[in-house]
Amino acid sequence: MTTDESPTENKGQPGFVPAALSGLCPRCGAKTLFDGGAQLADECAACGLDFLKLERGGRFVGVVTMLLAVVLIMAALGMDEWLRPPLWASLLFWGPVTVGSVIGALRLYKAMWVYRGYEERQP
Numbered sequence: 001m002t003t004d005e006s007p008t009e010n011k012g013q014p015g016f017v018p019a020a021l022s023g024l025c026p027r028c029g030a031k032t033l034f035d036g037g038a039q040l041a042d043e044c045a046a047c048g049l050d051f052l053k054l055e056r057g058g059r060f061v062g063v064v065t066m067l068l069a070v071v072l073i074m075a076a077l078g079m080d081e082w083l084r085p086p087l088w089a090s091l092l093f094w095g096p097v098t099v100g101s102v103i104g105a106l107r108l109y110k111a112m113w114v115y116r117g118y119e120e121r122q123p
């Protein structure tokens with residue numbers, strides 16, 4: 001985080017990306033947004049905020065995952081072409097990278113919709 005100490009923006013909300021990655025509830029800041037992995041929880045266990053209702057973009061999750069997979073495969077092919085690593089090295093590298101980026105992207109994506117939905121409901 002850099003400079004979000006501005007007086008106009010002290011609603012006590014954490015930065016979006018760190019909040020999304022650690023799955024913080026947009027209302028109370030508890031780590032309740034995800035039910036483990038990239039599975040969105042139904043509601044906040046701490047304050048009862050209904051995440052599912054806020055997450056209206058959920059049906060596009062499949063598209064996002066597919067796009068990400070395509071990007072990763074292209075990157076993998078490009079790197080293969082360029083470095084020609086041994087197969088075990090490729091697997092060792094791309095296995096965790098793929099899993100990590102898919103989960104990370106899904107968390108960011110779902111959290112983005114929940115946060116947007118939440119902010120739109122503010123007076």
Ligand SMILES: [Zn+2]
Nearest residue numbers: 025028044047
């Ligand atoms: Zn909450």
